[in-house]
Amino acid sequence: MTLGIIGGSGVYRIDGLDGAAWQEVATPWGAPSDAILTGTLGGARMAFLPRHGRGHVHSPSEIPYRANIDALKRLGVTRIVSVSACGSFREEMAPGDFVLVDQFIDRTRLRPQSFFGTGCVAHVSLAHPTCPHLSAAAAEAAGATGVRVHVSGTYLAMEGPQFSTLAESRMYREAWGADVVGMTAMPEARLAREAEICYAPVAMVTDYDCWHEDYGAVDVAAVIATLTANAEHARGLVRGLPGVLPEPAPCPHNCDRALDHAIITAPDARDPSVLSRLDAVAARVL
Ligand SMILES: CSC[C@H]1O[C@H](OP(=O)(O)O)[C@H](O)[C@@H]1O
């Protein structure tokens, strides 16, 4: 049972791991974003992956999301807390606050969305795309750092890499009811569900995108300035997690059994070469 942490912009390593080592992991989906930092923290085994790679080399559209989730699964990860910078569409979700995202509107369009496909077709439920059990633990660990935490929020996943136009920002906020906006938590959440890994996305609000009349339009400098000012809260969240993690499997929300009734391709019609790529993510059911 290993806890996975995926770090977003500004979060390229975690400190304080005993026995820390960067491990290269090969996957059938290519190389992950970077090597994975493994070790133990507060008695819990941890695996940390910087989503953009150290030095921030992968753009949101080009992050190898499938390789990342597959690699974490290969290392025995059963739960992932992901950390992302995001813009806010709500006055009360202010820069510096943390939001436990529990719903998504997915506008990404250039990224592979699934481990499955021709040769082995599967349909998992995404009605509740995050793990409430793990999110509650993340909220507790975050709250203990003193940061303001919002326990629910809808994340608009955009393709990027450009930030939104004003018309888009207003539409996401007013017509679509999104709370925060980012470029990376999808398809990560979809893939974690297919891989039967509990997933809890923590969005760190860095800006008001471009809709708020009292603030200028977001830019990278503003995002990094807010992230830097909040780095200690992010570090505290990770440090606090081992002490508040719920019991390991079985997950009361069935995240660890998401594939139980999902694969529809008849056993004798499944393509062996496709199945071999699923050796980690779908090992339990294949
Ligand atoms: C550096 S601003 C845009 C960047 O910030 C968010 O990143 P991450 O989710 O990796 O923290 C957003 O999704 C973009 O990737």
Ligand SMILES: Nc1ncnc2[nH]cnc12
């Ligand atoms: N306003 C914004 N839009 C998209 N991604 C972001 N990441 C941080 N702020 C963002």
